[in-house]
Amino acid sequence: MMSNDTMNRELLSAYLDDELSQSEKSEVEKLIQTSLELRKQLEDLRKIKQLTQQVKRIPESPFFETRLMAAIEGEKVETKRVSRWLPVTALAIVTIAVMVMLKFNPDFVDQLWDQQKEAIAGFYKENLQPVLYAANLTNDDIFNFAFNNELPLDNSRKQYLLLGYDDSGKEFFEIRTGDEKVKRKSYNEFISAMNLNEQQKESVDSIIGSYGEALESQVLVNDKNTVAINPNLWNYRKAIFADLLVAAEKLNIKGFNRIVPAGITDNEKLRVVNAMQSLKTSPEGQYIFVTPDSVFAESYQFNFEQYEKELKELEKNAKKYEEKIKQFAVNIRFDSTFRHFAVNEKLPRNFKITIDSNICRVDIPQNNIAEMRIPDIDSIGPLIENATNNIHFYAYKIPKVERSKSGIKIEYYDNDSVHSYEVKLNTLNMDSLAEANPGFDLYRLDELKKVEPFDDSMLAKYQFDKDYYNRYFSEDDLKEQMEELKRELEQLSKEQQNWKIRVHKEVTKSPRK
Amino acid sequence: MVSNDKEKDLQQPQVLSIDDDYAIIRQFIDGDSSAFQILVKRHKEKVRNIVYVTMNNSALVDDIAQEVFITVYKNLKYFRFESQFTTWLYRITVNRCKDYLRKMNVRKIFSPLEEGTEVTEYTTPAENNDVSRIVMDAISKLPAKLRMPLVLKDIEGFSYQEISETLKCEMGTVKSRIFRGRERLKEILQPLERELL
Numbered sequence: 001m002m003s004n005d006t007m008n009r010e011l012l013s014a015y016l017d018d019e020l021s022q023s024e025k026s027e028v029e030k031l032i033q034t035s036l037e038l039r040k041q042l043e044d045l046r047k048i049k050q051l052t053q054q055v056k057r058i059p060e061s062p063f064f065e066t067r068l069m070a071a072i073e074g075e076k077v078e079t080k081r082v083s084r085w086l087p088v089t090a091l092a093i094v095t096i097a098v099m100v101m102l103k104f105n106p107d108f109v110d111q112l113w114d115q116q117k118e119a120i121a122g123f124y125k126e127n128l129q130p131v132l133y134a135a136n137l138t139n140d141d142i143f144n145f146a147f148n149n150e151l152p153l154d155n156s157r158k159q160y161l162l163l164g165y166d167d168s169g170k171e172f173f174e175i176r177t178g179d180e181k182v183k184r185k186s187y188n189e190f191i192s193a194m195n196l197n198e199q200q201k202e203s204v205d206s207i208i209g210s211y212g213e214a215l216e217s218q219v220l221v222n223d224k225n226t227v228a229i230n231p232n233l234w235n236y237r238k239a240i241f242a243d244l245l246v247a248a249e250k251l252n253i254k255g256f257n258r259i260v261p262a263g264i265t266d267n268e269k270l271r272v273v274n275a276m277q278s279l280k281t282s283p284e285g286q287y288i289f290v291t292p293d294s295v296f297a298e299s300y301q302f303n304f305e306q307y308e309k310e311l312k313e314l315e316k317n318a319k320k321y322e323e324k325i326k327q328f329a330v331n332i333r334f335d336s337t338f339r340h341f342a343v344n345e346k347l348p349r350n351f352k353i354t355i356d357s358n359i360c361r362v363d364i365p366q367n368n369i370a371e372m373r374i375p376d377i378d379s380i381g382p383l384i385e386n387a388t389n390n391i392h393f394y395a396y397k398i399p400k401v402e403r404s405k406s407g408i409k410i411e412y413y414d415n416d417s418v419h420s421y422e423v424k425l426n427t428l429n430m431d432s433l434a435e436a437n438p439g440f441d442l443y444r445l446d447e448l449k450k451v452e453p454f455d456d457s458m459l460a461k462y463q464f465d466k467d468y469y470n471r472y473f474s475e476d477d478l479k480e481q482m483e484e485l486k487r488e489l490e491q492l493s494k495e496q497q498n499w500k501i502r503v504h505k506e507v508t509k510s511p512r513k
Numbered sequence: 514m515v516s517n518d519k520e521k522d523l524q525q526p527q528v529l530s531i532d533d534d535y536a537i538i539r540q541f542i543d544g545d546s547s548a549f550q551i552l553v554k555r556h557k558e559k560v561r562n563i564v565y566v567t568m569n570n571s572a573l574v575d576d577i578a579q580e581v582f583i584t585v586y587k588n589l590k591y592f593r594f595e596s597q598f599t600t601w602l603y604r605i606t607v608n609r610c611k612d613y614l615r616k617m618n619v620r621k622i623f624s625p626l627e628e629g630t631e632v633t634e635y636t637t638p639a640e641n642n643d644v645s646r647i648v649m650d651a652i653s654k655l656p657a658k659l660r661m662p663l664v665l666k667d668i669e670g671f672s673y674q675e676i677s678e679t680l681k682c683e684m685g686t687v688k689s690r691i692f693r694g695r696e697r698l699k700e701i702l703q704p705l706e707r708e709l710l
Contacts, residue, residue, distance in 0.1 A: 013692035017666060019673045048695045051702070052652065052667035056645040057558075058565040061575055065553055068579050072549075072586055 128220035139208045143187040146240040172363040194255035228287040534598040567610040569653035603679045651701040663694035
């Protein structure tokens, strides 16, 4: 609890800064007049303030701008690759904007793409919107897509698109609904298993991010319950995976070898590079349309660039629609929309449709995705399963914390060797910790190893379990400090890699060469 | 040195500069990348100085300031015009400094047994009687949470409101931390009281 004296002195400090209300100011002035002690304290504070104001400013740097602009130029390629990944707040606006267009502005879409209203197909092609754009795909989502074949179809993550192959190797997709939380290999696990530092992670981020835009226009929906899926999604999925692995090998060969012991041959790498180029440059002409009337495959051009431009305009006004939009969501209601497929004899038989209580599955005959323009990268397939199993295994490294003569010794497994660190008590700068709790005993850190790691967080590798110190300490400051120490430990682990691996800069500039 | 009067002088045209920043940011968003250079020119010295005083290491200033502006460059097109540009800019600056301070701290605390001398010292001992240098060294001994508000207030002339927005904390916290910062600074400078105070 703050004493009166401290409160008065705080007020004095704010008085000095002219930051008090008129009434507070008068009160403080009254107090100062009656107290010699307060006058002395005010004088002391004033001296300190004057001293700090004497700190000299750093001289101007004439070359700063030149260097900065050169650095930005150097990063531009990267910027383009990651720039699709908007901050969360901006994304929320984008999502709303997409919804607005879908709900309130269906006409404008007609201006965007070619008039393709031949027969019934035209009807269902109207006002198609890139649903994945609205789903706010994160790098985690794209990573999960590469490793688990799943893409969220909406912002609330209640509907998923699942890609698969049946026993005879033919593609199918499923639209699933439900809150079912499947344990997935997370992106963080991958980064952790690969032992990537912050810069290397950024490099991987940019690779994943570079697929964001392409993926967004692969699944389109409209207000007529049409879902249009580009068969190239199957290829994207493999391409992202292969691209990630090829980049990962360059970034950290040891981490990579653990995850993919079989390695990737040069021939496969070449195929991956070719596949990616081909995927990214080929027009996305073919979509499979799932509509309430029929399922058909037709060519279709989605002009993403123009769409985005219009969207940007709309974003500015999106806020005013916010309230209305809260009630609205893209929802593929296959139970009512597609149910009749199962019994309707007139439907084309080249697509096999299976409807379950929360799954709609469409099996795609081989000839419907014959137009895939990318080279065969199927040989990468077996790597996927192998790698996904290995990632989890190597994702966590639990350090051993021991008391040593001069302090605390921390050992942990990394890059197939054991690293030791010593917390030297005589150099330990724990002033702030001690201030927060004078009774804090550093040796209690030793007990942290008893805490069970949580399964799905890389933070667990240091075993600083929040519950642990919640149980032992109540002061917020101390908890804050412990969190900081935890972050420092993480940072240390990342930096430690910097000392050994210096290839990331080259890779960042040209990740796939 | 920034006097109180000068601070107030500087605050006045800030209203104009907000609008100016907005217009420039809009130009940038509309594709005029040269607009970014105007923003840099306008704000770089303040950013550099915040970094300088916070880190107490002139060698790091331009690297950190550069990272700050690169972050701004990458994210500027998502700027939402809901706060002053400078609030956002200084928040990035302060956060980047905190990241570096954390890095420095961990290197001070942990020294790898095998790697030899990778530890980088970042504090510069007072080598002469230069008041500015002595005070900067003293400031660098403050914990980051007391150091940041003090630097923004006494050296950069921010108001409590601006500090609260930049550091994303309550005004009451700002007030209390500035006070505690000053108290702590006084203790640190106590041995030199005769010369300084």
